[in-house]
Amino acid sequence: MTNATENYPDSGAPTVHVIDDDPCIREALDGLFRAVGYPVRTFGATVDFVASGHHHSCGCLVLDVFLSGLNGLDFLAQFAGKAASMPVILMTGRADIPMAVRGVKAGAIDFLPKPFAVRDMLDAVASAMAKDAAQRAERARSQQLYDRMATLTGREKEVMSLVAKGKMNKQVAFEIGLSEVTVKIYRGKAMRKMGARTLADFVLMADRLDLRGGSPPPDCA
Structure with missing residues (x-):
């Protein structure tokens, strides 16, 4: 069963996607991001996120490392090769340097230990959203060139x-x-x-x- 909540589900606006198997964390992040104006989708497991089809959406992904089933780092390694380069922020309550290094090598743009400061999370998401916008603009420019070349x-x-x-x-x-x-x-x-x-x-x-x-x-x- 999918544990997912969606705000503005039909909107094409850049969205913060949250994957965490702790419902309290999901609820807290959902409220935080909505309070500053971000559309949000939350999921209790990576399989729910993939099944939703939103891994090809624009925006960013806030991903917990220690999840039941496929953990965040292993999922990130798979996700990096399949999704449309959505920026990823990792979070965990059991952070260490090797884990952070592995996460960055797998493509994460930030790594936040739990409990994290609200300002740190919002800054990380703002950076991720800016990177996503830049990537989408670059892809659009490239597509325009290929269309002209055709x-x-x-x-x-x-x-x-x-x-x-x-x-x-x-x-x-x-x-x-x-x-x-x-x-x-x-x-x-x-x-x-x-x-x-x-x-x-x-x-x-x-x-x-x-x-x-x-x-x-x-x-x-």
């Missing part, structure tokens, strides 16, 4: 890749067997489609798309 023809991608490697129009033309004028036309079309206002922007976009690694096969469009 509009390029094979030849335009090839020209973009070669330009990103520092080749001049004349060199690109020689390498792919086109005239320099035609290369300039392809480059101009690619820059417009990518939204690159300058050659420097164009090269940076190619770097983010990892187009320097090799030229995509042209479709001669």
